[in-house]
Amino acid sequence: MNIQYLQTDFLVVGGGTAGTMAAIKAKQVSPESDILILEKANIRRSGAIAMGMDGVNTAVIPGNSTPEQYTREITIANDGILNQKAVYETGRLGFEVIQELESWGVKFQKDHEGNYDLKQVHRVGKYVLPMPEGKDLKKILARQVKRHKVRVTNRVMATRVMVQDGRVIGAVGLDVRSGDFVVIQAKAVVLCTGACGRLGLPASGYLYGTYENPTNAGDGYSMAYHAGAELTNIECFQINPLIKDYNGPACAYVASPFGAYTANAEGHRFISCDYWSGQMMLEVYKELNSGKGPVHLKMYHLDDDTINEIETILWANERPSRGRFHEGRGEDYRTHGVEMNISEIGLCSGHSASGVWVNERAETTVPGLYAAGDMASVPHNYMIGAFVYGRIAGENAMDYLQDLEHIEPDADFLKAEQERIYQPLNQANGVPHTQVEYKLRRLVNDYLQPPKSPTKMDIGLQKFVAYEDTLDIMGASDPHELMRCMEVHFIRDCAEMAARASLYRKESRWGLYHYRLDHPEKNNDEWFCHVNLKKSESGHMELFKRAVEPYIVDVNLENEVYDVAVR
Amino acid sequence: MPPLPVGERAATTLSDPDPLLKENPMALTNQRVDVPVIVDESKCLEKCVACIEVCPLDVLVKNPETGKAYMKYDECWFCLPCEKECPTNAITVQIPFLLR
Numbered sequence: 106m107n108i109q110y111l112q113t114d115f116l117v118v119g120g121g122t123a124g125t126m127a128a129i130k131a132k133q134v135s136p137e138s139d140i141l142i143l144e145k146a147n148i149r150r151s152g153a154i155a156m157g158m159d160g161v162n163t164a165v166i167p168g169n170s171t172p173e174q175y176t177r178e179i180t181i182a183n184d185g186i187l188n189q190k191a192v193y194e195t196g197r198l199g200f201e202v203i204q205e206l207e208s209w210g211v212k213f214q215k216d217h218e219g220n221y222d223l224k225q226v227h228r229v230g231k232y233v234l235p236m237p238e239g240k241d242l243k244k245i246l247a248r249q250v251k252r253h254k255v256r257v258t259n260r261v262m263a264t265r266v267m268v269q270d271g272r273v274i275g276a277v278g279l280d281v282r283s284g285d286f287v288v289i290q291a292k293a294v295v296l297c298t299g300a301c302g303r304l305g306l307p308a309s310g311y312l313y314g315t316y317e318n319p320t321n322a323g324d325g326y327s328m329a330y331h332a333g334a335e336l337t338n339i340e341c342f343q344i345n346p347l348i349k350d351y352n353g354p355a356c357a358y359v360a361s362p363f364g365a366y367t368a369n370a371e372g373h374r375f376i377s378c379d380y381w382s383g384q385m386m387l388e389v390y391k392e393l394n395s396g397k398g399p400v401h402l403k404m405y406h407l408d409d410d411t412i413n414e415i416e417t418i419l420w421a422n423e424r425p426s427r428g429r430f431h432e433g434r435g436e437d438y439r440t441h442g443v444e445m446n447i448s449e450i451g452l453c454s455g456h457s458a459s460g461v462w463v464n465e466r467a468e469t470t471v472p473g474l475y476a477a478g479d480m481a482s483v484p485h486n487y488m489i490g491a492f493v494y495g496r497i498a499g500e501n502a503m504d505y506l507q508d509l510e511h512i513e514p515d516a517d518f519l520k521a522e523q524e525r526i527y528q529p530l531n532q533a534n535g536v537p538h539t540q541v542e543y544k545l546r547r548l549v550n551d552y553l554q555p556p557k558s559p560t561k562m563d564i565g566l567q568k569f570v571a572y573e574d575t576l577d578i579m580g581a582s583d584p585h586e587l588m589r590c591m592e593v594h595f596i597r598d599c600a601e602m603a604a605r606a607s608l609y610r611k612e613s614r615w616g617l618y619h620y621r622l623d624h625p626e627k628n629n630d631e632w633f634c635h636v637n638l639k640k641s642e643s644g645h646m647e648l649f650k651r652a653v654e655p656y657i658v659d660v661n662l663e664n665e666v667y668d669v670a671v672r
Numbered sequence: 673m674p675p676l677p678v679g680e681r682a683a684t685t686l687s688d689p690d691p692l693l694k695e696n697p698m699a700l701t702n703q704r705v706d707v708p709v710i711v712d713e714s715k716c717l718e719k720c721v722a723c724i725e726v727c728p729l730d731v732l733v734k735n736p737e738t739g740k741a742y743m744k745y746d747e748c749w750f751c752l753p754c755e756k757e758c759p760t761n762a763i764t765v766q767i768p769f770l771l772r
Binding site (some may be wrong): 151152282318350433536 | 689768772
């Protein structure tokens with residue numbers, strides 16, 4: 106095994122939406138600094154938008170909405186638990202992001218007068234901006250990374266962030282092709298590794314048949330935790346209404362502005378709003394359990410031209426294999442509803458609220474460690490939020506690291522981490538990562554899928570803790586398998602966090618995301634707060650309440666309850 | 673080797689023989705699976721690595737004997753960059769059997 110030593114001023118872990126923007130913005134404010142993106146895949150096609158995106162979901166465009174209105178909408182949708190200042194930034198800076206993307210060649214839909222053609226998908230405001238030609242978004246970002254002279258190291262997966270003298274000093278990782286151990290010294294690090302998309306097991310049983318890009322295994326959640334950073338609202342799971350079996354979006358965000366809607370088996374509406382929220386998911390759950398299921402995305406009442414247009418968008422962007430999935434089953438939007446199901450659980454602030462705690466400056470609680478995108482705790486942040494927080498992290502990190510020097514990594518730490526990573530190679534006939542991961546994720550389904558029961562979650566927690574020993578019997582025969590083994594470590598950490606946080610919050614909130622059968626009601630008197638967790642000095646997972654920051658936009662949560670049921 | 677018909681290609685039959693199997697043949701088994709990424713070897717270019725470079729899951733490799741790409745690891749998100757970026761249209765991505 107070889108060791109590669111790298112050094113950079115600012116290390117960006119993960120070259121997806123947030124990561125590419127963080128690197129570009131860091132270069133723009135400090136062209137002389139060295140910026141390195143570390144990517145486990147290849148930035149040309151990596152992360153959540155590997156195959157582009159069909160629209161912006163949180164676009165605050167002047168003349169259409171204001172950051173205040175957007176903050177209010179998300180405050181209500183997230184049942185009041187959020188740092189409003191952080192959400193406000195997404196609203197305030199999103200338009201600049203859109204303008205900059207446009208200057209790079211990204212096309213957004215405009216009406217015949219040249220105005221942005223915004224659509225309403227949220228409960229109140231218009232924040233959805235279609236981008237029917239968004240399929241090459243990632244290629245465009247990769248080109249800008251190159252133009253800005255950012256260094257990129259593809260096919261290296263970070264495994265741990267290094268912290269010494271009370272600040273971040275770099276990260277270590279594994280070259281997933283050569284098997285090299287990679288040590289990167291950096292003055293600041295931003296984690297942009299996406300969601301934990303491989304937490305629950307898809308109903309299909311296929312480990313990689315996930316909603317999220319399955320490269321996103323909760324790497325950043327786990328690395329931030331071991332670096333000592335706080336994580337928040339982990340009990341607010343990501344659960345999505347997805348195409349049954351295919352497990353991707355159907356996608357109501359694209360189709361509902363054309364007149365499509367989510368319907369029960371009788372073809373009737375049962376939700377008034379297709380925007381993804383825990384409250385909406387609870388209505389889907391109730392409908393499926395009421396005898397009126399299955400539920401489907403209904404388009405067969407639309408005219409042929411409209412359906413052609415929807416197909417053109419859905420079969421070219423985000424998850425373009427949707428078309429061949431339907432075709433293989435002989436199903437057509439003109440004659441069939443798209444059967445929907447409730448997904449397995451994941452962690453993703455982009456859609457819900459579970460993430461590494463960050464403030465409105467993208468700072469975690471560890472000096473020099475930033476987080477952005479789906480893994481950082483700004484709720485309902487979606488793609489524009491990832492760009493905005495990539496930018497914020499990049500700019501602030503360059504300010505922070507100005508007068509800092511590199512610190513030599515601790516030799517004992519490096520030795521211990523090497524042993525941890527390469528241990529499966531010593532026992533290549535150990536249990537394959539596929540089986541170890543399958544069982545872990547099946548246990549996540551068995552014990553954590555809502556509705557949540559305390560006794561079940563206790564059993565699950567014990568199993569996830571005991572699974573530390575199971576990780577030790579994994580075997581691998583090449584660097585690729587080692588990568589998967591390390592990902593199982595990330596997933597196990599996320600499972601334990603998910604169980605502990607869900608047990609800690611003794612109320613129900615966020616609809617299905619945290620629906621506890623023993624505490625079915627919201628309890629603002631005791632639980633109007635964040636549930637945060639971190640690794641204690643003694644190495645144990647410690648949970649505590651963190652107060653919600655005073656609001657900067659007035660919202661009366663007693664009067665404005667998020668309710669999307671059709672009665 | 674002529675290309676196998678769709679659905680009959682086993683991921684594990686092309687991989688290098690595992691020395692461990694000789695040491696401890698009872699510990700592991702080679703399981704035949706239907707893999708999503710099908711490569712038409714008559715079109716695949718020996719010197720091209722376009723599909724291998726763009727795959728997010730890094731599941732494609734070259735068969736050292738033939739220089740043709742194949743799916744070594746059954747870990748596919750059916751996301752299609754391999755198919756889209758192949759200069760000779762040698763790749764077809766099927767929806768994985770369990771989801772199909």
